[in-house]
Amino acid sequence: MGSTSEFSRRDLIKRAAAAGLLAMPAMGVLSACATGSDGDDKTPDAGKGGKPGGLRPLNVNGSTPLDVVIFDGGFGQQYAKDAEAEYKKAYPKADIKHTGTQDIAPQIQPRFNGGTPPDVIDNSGAKQMDLGTLVGLKQLTDLNALLDAPSLDDPKKKVRDTLRPGVVEMGKFDGEEVWVLYYAYTVYGVWYSRTNLAKLDAQYPETWDEMLKVCEKAKKKGIAGWTYAGQHPYYIPFSLYPFIAKIGGVEVMDRIDNLEPDAWKHPAVKAAFEAYYELYRKGYILQGTPGLDHIQSQTAWNQGKALFIPNGSWVENEAKRMTPPDFQMAVGAPSSLDRNDKLPFGTLWAAGGEPFIVPKNAKNPQGGMELLRIMLGRKSTQNFIKAVSSLTSLNGGTEGLTLPPGLASSQQALTKAGKNVVNPRLQDWYVTLQKEKIGKAALGEMMAGRLTPDEAIKKIQKFTDETRNDDSVKKYRHK
Amino acid sequence: MQHGKYRFIAGFLLIPLAVYGVFVISPFVQAIYYSFTNWSGLSSKFEVTGLRNYRRLWNDELFWKALGHNLLLLVLLPLVTLGLGLFFASMLNVGGRRRRNAPVAGVRGSSVYKIVYFFPQVLSIAIVALLFKFAYNPNSGALNSFLDAVGLPWRPEWLGDPDLALWCVMAVMVWSNVGFYVVLFSAGMSAIPKDFYEAALLDGASRFQTFFRITLPLLWDTVQTGWVYMGIMALDGFAVVQIMMDGPGPDYSTELLTYYLYTKAFNDGQAGYATALGVALLIVTLLFAGVVMKLGRRERLEF
Numbered sequence: 001m002g003s004t005s006e007f008s009r010r011d012l013i014k015r016a017a018a019a020g021l022l023a024m025p026a027m028g029v030l031s032a033c034a035t036g037s038d039g040d041d042k043t044p045d046a047g048k049g050g051k052p053g054g055l056r057p058l059n060v061n062g063s064t065p066l067d068v069v070i071f072d073g074g075f076g077q078q079y080a081k082d083a084e085a086e087y088k089k090a091y092p093k094a095d096i097k098h099t100g101t102q103d104i105a106p107q108i109q110p111r112f113n114g115g116t117p118p119d120v121i122d123n124s125g126a127k128q129m130d131l132g133t134l135v136g137l138k139q140l141t142d143l144n145a146l147l148d149a150p151s152l153d154d155p156k157k158k159v160r161d162t163l164r165p166g167v168v169e170m171g172k173f174d175g176e177e178v179w180v181l182y183y184a185y186t187v188y189g190v191w192y193s194r195t196n197l198a199k200l201d202a203q204y205p206e207t208w209d210e211m212l213k214v215c216e217k218a219k220k221k222g223i224a225g226w227t228y229a230g231q232h233p234y235y236i237p238f239s240l241y242p243f244i245a246k247i248g249g250v251e252v253m254d255r256i257d258n259l260e261p262d263a264w265k266h267p268a269v270k271a272a273f274e275a276y277y278e279l280y281r282k283g284y285i286l287q288g289t290p291g292l293d294h295i296q297s298q299t300a301w302n303q304g305k306a307l308f309i310p311n312g313s314w315v316e317n318e319a320k321r322m323t324p325p326d327f328q329m330a331v332g333a334p335s336s337l338d339r340n341d342k343l344p345f346g347t348l349w350a351a352g353g354e355p356f357i358v359p360k361n362a363k364n365p366q367g368g369m370e371l372l373r374i375m376l377g378r379k380s381t382q383n384f385i386k387a388v389s390s391l392t393s394l395n396g397g398t399e400g401l402t403l404p405p406g407l408a409s410s411q412q413a414l415t416k417a418g419k420n421v422v423n424p425r426l427q428d429w430y431v432t433l434q435k436e437k438i439g440k441a442a443l444g445e446m447m448a449g450r451l452t453p454d455e456a457i458k459k460i461q462k463f464t465d466e467t468r469n470d471d472s473v474k475k476y477r478h479k
Numbered sequence: 480m481q482h483g484k485y486r487f488i489a490g491f492l493l494i495p496l497a498v499y500g501v502f503v504i505s506p507f508v509q510a511i512y513y514s515f516t517n518w519s520g521l522s523s524k525f526e527v528t529g530l531r532n533y534r535r536l537w538n539d540e541l542f543w544k545a546l547g548h549n550l551l552l553l554v555l556l557p558l559v560t561l562g563l564g565l566f567f568a569s570m571l572n573v574g575g576r577r578r579r580n581a582p583v584a585g586v587r588g589s590s591v592y593k594i595v596y597f598f599p600q601v602l603s604i605a606i607v608a609l610l611f612k613f614a615y616n617p618n619s620g621a622l623n624s625f626l627d628a629v630g631l632p633w634r635p636e637w638l639g640d641p642d643l644a645l646w647c648v649m650a651v652m653v654w655s656n657v658g659f660y661v662v663l664f665s666a667g668m669s670a671i672p673k674d675f676y677e678a679a680l681l682d683g684a685s686r687f688q689t690f691f692r693i694t695l696p697l698l699w700d701t702v703q704t705g706w707v708y709m710g711i712m713a714l715d716g717f718a719v720v721q722i723m724m725d726g727p728g729p730d731y732s733t734e735l736l737t738y739y740l741y742t743k744a745f746n747d748g749q750a751g752y753a754t755a756l757g758v759a760l761l762i763v764t765l766l767f768a769g770v771v772m773k774l775g776r777r778e779r780l781e782f
Binding site for chain 2: 105106109112113115126127129130133134137138139230231232286287288289290291292293296300305431432435436440441444445448450472473
């Protein structure tokens with residue numbers, strides 16, 4: 001084969017390759033975004049002029065379409081579709097566009113940027129948009145209008161007064177505006193199977209010494225004490241943080257949330273870390289746990305390979321298909337380390353989950369808030385509880401329902417905790433610090449035995465200091 | 480004849496060039512511009528902050544770590560993938576026993592192997608990554624079950640071990656790409672005239688010599704193209720890391736530039752900084768392209 005043309009075939013391939021080399025990574029990662037126009041600072045007139053107690057307290061224009069985006073994760077999206085059907089009943093002329101996705105940020109962020117965000121978003125999951133950033137950029141609607149509207153079931157009561165304690169506060173960032181409505185109510189803790197504990201003649205251990213004994217007993221039978229989502233070690237804090245708060249008092253976790261210097265050097269932190277490290281040292285962690293993701297670890301736990309797993313109340317729904325019918329799922333509060341613990345046994349982490357937001361530049365923010373008002377009604381709440389076995393932020397809704405075991409246990413745990421409900425905010429305020437740095441680079445390493453508690457604490461404090469000094473991260477404080 | 484030639488060519492190229500300009504060049508320019516701003520990616524409001532993003536980049540430990548991983552992939556991934564590809568292709572085409580009437584032939588059943596090797600290429604990378612994620616499950620995955628079955632006491636945590644995670648990712652990338660190069664190189668080898676081999680064999684050349692003296696030099700352009708494409712894979716690697724690790728891995732052991740960029744743009748709301756990372760990636764890519772083209776320049780063999 002001779003080369004007769006000015007451009008030989010191979011030259012062409014070579015050049016095409018070079019051009020492709022230039023174009024490909026760039027096309028993939030750079031070109032996707034371009035700043036659009038997200039409109040002027042228009043303020044939606046939510047609530048203004050709404051007849052209190054009227055049928056349509058939020059001034060909803062019934063013929064405006066409603067654009068809803070739901071995180072299709074542990075809770076699925078059917079509960080939202082059911083609420084949308086209720087909305088449709090109230091506003092028959094409204095067209096409802098429903099999107100269910102796990103890719104919240106990649107799908108929704110460009111819409112914010114282009115000035116055409118949806119009317120209401122369940123901003124949840126691993127790819128959630130950073131709430132602090134959205135608030136800082138004034139992209140959200142203040143939900144006080146919704147909170148001051150009469151509730152669906154009792155027009156004499158405001159929505160605000162029907163919610164569980166702490167839910168409204170969680171939605172605030174700096175000022176009095178409430179930017180986020182957490183719809184689900186999550187109980188975090190040590191999850192276990194009553195059946196599997198009973199097989200060992202054991203009960204949920206109320207002290208750490210008993211915890212170690214139960215684990216030892218299990219080990220003798222070839223069962224691991226603990227497992228956790230090794231690829232997502234930020235599940236460990238679900239039981240570790242309330243443990244720290246229980247040992248040293250709520251202030252310890254507050255100081256940690258406030259990113260204070262030396263906050264992690266508190267003796268309570270060290271005590272809690274050492275207790276957890278002992279689980280590793282004594283071989284009570286399920287073999288291979290550091291390489292498991294959340295589903296794989298839950299499955300191993302469902303199969304009875306491990307007794308305990310730090311998790312949140314969504315696990316009952318998420319693991320539904322893998323859970324044996326006689327599993328008797330239950331949640332335990334962190335065991336007491338010793339008698340000097342500042343807070344009693346029962347101290348628990350419970351907080352709102354599924355952060356719903358209404359974008360400021362939405363076409364129909366009133367409609368978005370109205371949908372949330374409908375969801376916070378008794379009917380939708382009961383539907384949610386029944387469908388996904390999790391509580392909602394509406395205080396109640398469980399009356400007359402037969403709760404599945406995990407949910408019933410959550411309810412009992414909340415009752416037992418009483419006032420001693422703690423709510424560490426690190427995972428809402430500093431997502432990267434919590435998930436990647438503290439979670440993957442420190443706690444996960446410690447539980448895998450690659451860092452000692454002292455090294456882990458030192459590393460976490462360094463991460464905390466870096467975040468505190470990083471002026472590209474917006475800071476928050478407990479009041 | 481020459482008159483108006485360029486105008487003629489330009490006329491034909493007008494539309495493709497315009498498309499290229501709008502969809503390739505303009506995003507480049509925009510991205511470079513955004514890298515000098517504090518754009519969040521969540522709103523169209525931002526300020527120009529000059530070189531601030533780049534200064535931050537320079538002092539960002541994580542950036543250097545991610546870059547290190549990318550460079551490691553860049554060196555090893557093409558080497559291993561193309562090496563294996565060449566080895567398999569030559570076994571399939573010229574590695575077999577000599578048969579009558581044919582100076583060279585592949586090993587027995589080579590046409591079946593060719594199809595088998597190509598299988599991974601048919602699967603989408605998402606499926607491949609997911610399959611391997613299950614295989615790497617340290618508690619009940621295929622790999623550790625195999626180790627168990629053959630009685631080895633070694634039970635690695637695979638993706639959960641910072642010393643192994645990146646190698647696990649690399650293995651998946653090699654596995655999913657080798658087949659394509661086997662087929663590509665096979666096609667290239669079948670174009671090499673058989674009499675070259677015949678002559679070499681008559682002169683008493685060994686297999687080893689024929690491979691390095693005949694096959695490889697005549698295949699060089701194809702190898703070079705493959706090298707460039709594998710380089711692109713190595714500088715990307717996003718999909719595999721995203722699906723298998725769902726993040727930067729234990730202790731940032733599988734953090735790659737593309738994933739770090741994604742984190743900054745979509746988790747932390749720092750699109751300006753993310754585009755600066757993108758520009759850094761572009762520079763690395765350009766340097767790589769330059770080096771490959773320079774090193775690969777050889778006198779072309781016509782046959």
